[in-house]
Amino acid sequence: MIKYKLITENKLTGHYISHLLDLAKIDESTLENANLLILVEPEKIPIKKLEKLVSNLKKNVKILIVSQNLSSVNLPVRETFFLKQPFLTSQFINLIEEISSSHLPLTREERENPFIGEHSSIAKIRNFIPKLASISSPVLLVGAKGTGKELLARHIQAHRGGNFIKFSPKTLASDMIEPVLFGFSASVFPKIKKKKEGLLAKAGEGVLYIEDIDTLPLKTQKKLLSFIENGYFYPLGAKEAVKSSAKLVASLSKPPEEIFKTGKIHTEIFFRLSEFAIYLPSLKKRKIDIPLLAQHFLEKYAHLYRKETIYFSANFIERLLFHSWPSNLDELKKIIKEVVIWGEEETFKRHLPKKIVKNRLRFRDIEDLLSQLIQEEKRIRERTVSSRKGQASRHTGSR
Numbered sequence: 001m002i003k004y005k006l007i008t009e010n011k012l013t014g015h016y017i018s019h020l021l022d023l024a025k026i027d028e029s030t031l032e033n034a035n036l037l038i039l040v041e042p043e044k045i046p047i048k049k050l051e052k053l054v055s056n057l058k059k060n061v062k063i064l065i066v067s068q069n070l071s072s073v074n075l076p077v078r079e080t081f082f083l084k085q086p087f088l089t090s091q092f093i094n095l096i097e098e099i100s101s102s103h104l105p106l107t108r109e110e111r112e113n114p115f116i117g118e119h120s121s122i123a124k125i126r127n128f129i130p131k132l133a134s135i136s137s138p139v140l141l142v143g144a145k146g147t148g149k150e151l152l153a154r155h156i157q158a159h160r161g162g163n164f165i166k167f168s169p170k171t172l173a174s175d176m177i178e179p180v181l182f183g184f185s186a187s188v189f190p191k192i193k194k195k196k197e198g199l200l201a202k203a204g205e206g207v208l209y210i211e212d213i214d215t216l217p218l219k220t221q222k223k224l225l226s227f228i229e230n231g232y233f234y235p236l237g238a239k240e241a242v243k244s245s246a247k248l249v250a251s252l253s254k255p256p257e258e259i260f261k262t263g264k265i266h267t268e269i270f271f272r273l274s275e276f277a278i279y280l281p282s283l284k285k286r287k288i289d290i291p292l293l294a295q296h297f298l299e300k301y302a303h304l305y306r307k308e309t310i311y312f313s314a315n316f317i318e319r320l321l322f323h324s325w326p327s328n329l330d331e332l333k334k335i336i337k338e339v340v341i342w343g344e345e346e347t348f349k350r351h352l353p354k355k356i357v358k359n360r361l362r363f364r365d366i367e368d369l370l371s372q373l374i375q376e377e378k379r380i381r382e383r384t385v386s387s388r389k390g391q392a393s394r395h396t397g398s399r
């Protein structure tokens, strides 16, 4: 459930936005409980106030900026959405829907465009989704930030059915993690005097997606391992076990060997999860997918912001290909969204280092891209040859 806090120095716009949020049926909250902070014309908010606000925010809070001018907004990196003024009511409500849908099962648009990418590793993963959904074993998704782990978890749930529950242990104080994950009985918290179901039970037969499983305390990882092995768990303070057929999908954003060195993952749970481990490549390693993904995000945002006739220039695509994408698809999506809202030039000034814009064709980049293309072409040729061989032997067999 989305809860927002609206900050504005402009009372008139503030009232108008509150009214729209009312229409979108989302609730006003205190800053402490909000998971969406809406900043209207942040350039008019005293900078000290703004800095204090943003530095005190919890990690999971998203920011929506409503302004006329992109360059006046300079916030520390966190998930930020923009709405350029003036805007239509429908644009505002669509955007709120988009913000709130990221923790829900797949949207219709995501179902219609399943896990986009022609790079062989992505094609393999896409074909493997139904299998991953059908087995009861847990799955481990390994990939840097923004490589598509959560989206893949939601695709697994879409094939499996049931609920999709996402859990990010790093957003909670450590003593809150087990009550939230496993639930608790009425005797545990004297002030509450009620039992409560945990996320594992709430997932039902669906998927519990645990983001960055290495941020779970080791003793909680051990309890989770016992659930994986036995199919039941004990809520805090409960004497009776609770059975669950929820499928566990866990993620790691750093290479496992690095995490092992820090001792933050329990060896046994890691080996159990690794039986079905999927490694998602960074965008830099699948550059041939950049034009396809860019076009996909362009269509999505052009539709969302009712801007039907936007095309990429060749120069634009070239710049995208030679960027190194440290935040992967999150970054590509953000850049394309801003291009739709503010235009190419503004977005480039803000996001792509000048060096890249000036030295457009560096030899190493070209070499890298060509070698990816050659490898892909070889894989496609091999696949075609083996499928022809298969057809030929089937024909021979049928005679």
Ligand SMILES: Nc1ncnc2c1ncn2[C@@H]1O[C@H](COP(=O)(O)OP(=O)(O)OP(=O)(O)O)[C@@H](O)[C@H]1O
Pocket: 114, 115, 116, 117, 143, 144, 145, 146, 147, 148, 149, 150, 151, 152, 211, 253, 329, 330, 333
């Ligand atoms: N193959 C894909 N096709 C289309 N959209 C994608 C694909 N992979 C990722 N995305 C989109 O890119 C964004 C980042 O993906 P996602 O949130 O799943 O990454 P993540 O690895 O879970 O990131 P983090 O570790 O930061 O949570 C999302 O908006 C997602 O919908």
